Amino acid sequence: MLTCQKSLFSLSDADHYLNCAYMAPLSKAVEAAGIEGLIRKRRPALFKVDDFFDEADAVRERFGALIHAAPQHIAIIPSASYGIATAARNLPIERGQTIILAHEQFPSNVYVWQRLAQEKGAEVQMVAPPEGPNRGQRWNERLLDAIDNRTAVVSLGNVHWADGTRFDLVRIGQRAREVGAAFVIDGTQSVGALPFDTTQIQPDAVICAGYKWLLGPYNIGLAYFGPCFDNGVPLEENWITRKNSEDFAGLVRYQPDYQPGAVRYDMGERAHFTHLPMLQAALDHLLSWTPRWIQSYCQQLTAPLLADADALGITVEDAAWRGEHMFGLRLPPHVSVETLKANLSDRNISVSVRGDALRISIHVFNESADIDALRAALHAALQPATA
């Protein structure tokens, strides 16, 4: 059983940070790794050739272990949009085919498909959730129904970024394979906190920004590109992704070949001497806590809040169809979600409003006091009107 890990972070006791889906705080170890990286650059002479490779490989190994994938399939990317654009560039799509997305998914996983569809004469279909009961389950059914012989690509998250609604990636992936469609997952709001098994889900690509549930710094992320990308074309042609790039003296013996696997999709200057050690330290936390135990910690922590929900007229997705680490609270119609958010902010409670939901997102740095503060605020705001 995982206990609260707040002591590993520098969060203030005055703040109730329930907003990891917005941005994770840096742990002390991640921060120290970054500071050490900065200080190293005081003396550039100490940087060795291996430093450009070993740290990247250490991060690939750890991320591979987290998602159950081989390190050679992992690429280092600057952002989710970069990773998704890499996938989009390499997937075959023809006039009249469809790209299936979930309704109102994050723009970094929408615009690129809209552009591709426009260029190729294809069509983006965004599958909307139904109203009423069993919303999560029926939304998943709608997604499965939308995938047919016209489908070229299915791309969505494991959970919806706005309210944590969970998508059954094993079944959706199976359906995509049945019709020969590529399956691209934006893991930004789930990988790290929610178990993800590449061998079971069998995605073609998994793209993650690093600054949320991977607990890393901003401007570095990780991606899995499966075998269908092994011979693809990267967005940029940088020196280090080419064969024999370890031979610094021979770099102008220009190479037509890339390094093996997904390394070809690494961003330029991927050997970032502060970001890579930070991400490595962050992944070490996740591998020691494990996503499974993170979910169970989050579940126990939020149980009292979810027990209150009904009495306060708040709707929450069924447990089977949401993440434990993030979920949306939908308030009674007479309550303004924006007013409530301002009210929470006055009490130093940080959450986000996304769409019509108050998004609560927690991690092992949260403690009961954070949830109790939110419960007190919700009772104060909602009880008089419901009495």
Ligand SMILES: Cc1ncc(COP(=O)(O)O)c(C=O)c1O
């Ligand atoms: C689902 C999802 N994907 C991606 C991102 C970030 O995208 P990018 O790295 O392109 O800025 C976010 C940010 O909130 C997100 O919620």
